[in-house]
Amino acid sequence: MFPDQRLSQDQHLDFARHFGPLETSIAVYRKDARLRLRKEFADVSNLDHDNELWRKESRLRLFQLSNRLWHTDSSFKRLPARASLLYARAIPPVGGHTEFADERAAYDALPEDMKRRLDRLVAEHSIFNSRARLAFTNFSDEERQQMPPVPQVLVRTIPETGRKSLYLASHAGRIVGMPEHEGRALIDELIAHATQRQFVYTHRWRVNDLVMWDDRCTMHRGTDFDDLRWKRDVQRATVSDAANSCEQEGIEIAAA
Ligand code: OGA
Numbered sequence: 001m002f003p004d005q006r007l008s009q010d011q012h013l014d015f016a017r018h019f020g021p022l023e024t025s026i027a028v029y030r031k032d033a034r035l036r037l038r039k040e041f042a043d044v045s046n047l048d049h050d051n052e053l054w055r056k057e058s059r060l061r062l063f064q065l066s067n068r069l070w071h072t073d074s075s076f077k078r079l080p081a082r083a084s085l086l087y088a089r090a091i092p093p094v095g096g097h098t099e100f101a102d103e104r105a106a107y108d109a110l111p112e113d114m115k116r117r118l119d120r121l122v123a124e125h126s127i128f129n130s131r132a133r134l135a136f137t138n139f140s141d142e143e144r145q146q147m148p149p150v151p152q153v154l155v156r157t158i159p160e161t162g163r164k165s166l167y168l169a170s171h172a173g174r175i176v177g178m179p180e181h182e183g184r185a186l187i188d189e190l191i192a193h194a195t196q197r198q199f200v201y202t203h204r205w206r207v208n209d210l211v212m213w214d215d216r217c218t219m220h221r222g223t224d225f226d227d228l229r230w231k232r233d234v235q236r237a238t239v240s241d242a243a244n245s246c247e248q249e250g251i252e253i254a255a256a
């Protein structure tokens with residue numbers, strides 16, 4: 001966490017680029033969204049392109065609501081995020097925190113037979129899974145085709161430390177080789193395990209905080225606030241990982 005930063009959009013992106021190549025926001029795929037920020041940013045604010053609060057019925061609002069579910073960024077992309085850098089320009093007086101769960105600690109705390117069961121399992125991640133969890137399914141075929149489900153391992157090794165970590169998200173749906181309902185039940189059980197109090201840090205934002213996290217071994221979620229009353233202006237730069245998580249574990253997957 002870097003407090004009291006005064007960053008232009010360019011400075012924020014330049015700093016993020018030190019850690020690797022940046023993602024382009026998936027908002028570029030959306031027909032409804034005119035971008036408020038440069039295309040490298042994920043605009044996580046509750047503002048429209050005129051810097052006004054979004055409206056209750058806006059599609060953007062529905063889309064972002066899934067940030068309240070535990071997830072890791074861009075696991076629905078074949079090449080997911082390695083790190084995220086979120087910067088706060090405006091913060092509501094009540095709520096709107098971000099919670100983080102340490103999936104390495106959560107992995108360590110699993111019973112040995114569960115660790116064995118998870119070894120080399122692969123889940124399919126899709127942005128439409130996390131949206132469907134909140135009953136948001138109104139997407140065109142074109143939108144769906146642009147972001148097909150991608151494989152990610154359930155347990156990964158962090159190369160720099162050799163430590164194992166769960167790799168979970170509300171984007172995860174089917175587990176490969178398992179009936180769908182069983183896979184989903186297992187994912188929900190693991191997310192519940194990984195987000196117990198002892199694994200979670202809550203960041204209570206102040207304006208000009210820059211918070212950086214490792215998407216490979218943490219999950220996060222935003223907490224509730226009165227989004228039709230207060231502006232919460234936060235923007236995220238996202239660094240891509242080196243390879244798909246299955247590829248990093250030496251598990252063969254179909255070519256993209
Ligand atoms: C994100 C995100 C949650 C929040 O920026 O990736 O999920 O609290 N943010 O804004």
Ligand code: MN
Nearest residue numbers: 067071072073
């Ligand atoms: Mn996120």
